[in-house]
Amino acid sequence: MIRFAYGCIPSIMSLAFANTLVRRGGLVPTSILLSAGGLRFQKKRYTPAQVLPVFLRQFGARFTGYNVLAGLGGSLPFGAPRGGLMSFQQLSRAYGIPLRVSDDFSGEETVEALRAQQVDLFVTSMCDQILREPLLGLPRHGCLNLHPSLLPDFRGVDSIFQAMLHGVPEIGTTLHRTTARIDAGDVHGQSAFTRTGAESHLALTVKATAAGVPLLARHLEALEQGRTPPSLAIDVSRARFPYRSWPTREELERFHAAGQVFWRAEDFRRLLRFEDPTDPTTRDVFPVAKAPLGTAAS
Template sequence: MRLGFAGTPQFAATHLRALLDSRHDVAAVYTQPDRPAGRGRQLGASPVKELALARGIAVRQPLSLKDPKAQEELAALALDVLVVVAYGLILPPAVLALPRLGCVNVHASLLPRWRGAAPVQRALAAGDAAIGITIMQMDAGLDTGAILAMSECPITAADTGGSLLERLAALGPPLLLETLAGLAAGNLKPQPQDNSQATYAAKIDKREAAIAWHDSAVVIDRKVRAFNPVPVAHAALKGTTMRIWAGAVSAYSGGATAGTVLSADRDGIVVACGEGAYRILELQLEGRKRLDAAAILNSRADLFTPGALFD
């Protein structure tokens, strides 16, 4: 089939690569405009743009698909399907109606649970047992379209936002190719979503990554894993800000104030929580490299003295 593709991050690029390696004809790629990135804040191309250019595919970066000119250009492509994966721009009804078989979206959740921008982080933070890939026929709502295909992926106690996204990126492309084959053959039966079961995965605000020590150790562990690698959980102790990359729930039934350092040794830095304790295993002091707790204590044991209280 003659396809268009709209996506931006690496997760989307993985799906684009599968389409480019298939028998489908990818006529054009849409991605968000180049954005400032890195310490130098220089304009950088998205992973989708980099891949498309490397494969000689035309790349279009409209500021909005509500622009009549952008819609005219898309209509001229005469697409069978527009595949959308983490694009980041709204597709108005006029665009949804242009491809012969409509627009198909790959979403990283088991819809209708976790509609929205951050399904992986929200699923981890909520303690969900599973997540997955849903492929839907797009409509004018936010991830409300009829379901064409779905595949489930378990969430383990060791998963982070990064590891889970990698597994989903491996799960999505074959399911997408299977779905496109079904669309071409006309043998798919779209299933409407049960809106009563919908939950919303709001975009992550960096302020959410601040650890609230009055939460239970289980909740804190979920947050640390969910926000690794972005935006990374953080906390402050004795005026020093630090990122917390990894840790584990630790048994504790004492009465220390939440946020109190209980112990600090080569096995980690144990902090009292609202319920239980959290053992910090990997962290990054402000302006320093990411290191395990034992390495940090070699030079900054003075910071983590038992009894010290996190902000």
């Protein structure tokens, strides 16, 4: 059996993914690593107390409030009752998954803990840390990331926001190799689903990450059977939508002017009830393709 660890920020979206991964996908990590120590923004690390006024100045109340709600939803030690969304602590107790809080996944202490667990694969989704050596070279099957876009398009901090801002008709999910260069490692799988104009950022994020669970399941199955999972190189120079960092004020204004929203109360109710987030229009995009991603297939 392939032993994999999952690393993420403690948010309501990453919590929903962890629940889907374990309770619907049947993929139980050897451990879950929660990123701590605040938030990295403009090459600086801010504590939770410091980041609030910085975000308010930079992004305004609506975007800041959404991020606060998302963070609080993922940090509470208790979950919804009677089959609803389980907290990280509840998942840990119910499925025997050790929880570890770390401000540096690539640091010596965390790497030694993963080595002691004999981790074969390290998986991230919604992670705010840039992985580096020695972590990148530790697992025998490497490190993977689930990125909510069809790479090489929409590389960067918030691909769902950029996809909504540009009005693309499909939301994609990519399982790719983690490298020192952000969102540029070889792709092992991609899926996409049709979006509607009424869906919020929160709803689309939860759908996109849920679409990554079957991609990861197939990858793990191939490894367990001794097969080499399919892969394609990314040609980042041919991306239709380039790397983007945090939204600008102007982008946020355009986002709201177009009637887009970050969340609705019903989104949180659906999350707390742990309703199935799978979109029925989800389809595989790769491994059908043959050419390097970002180029035209011959």
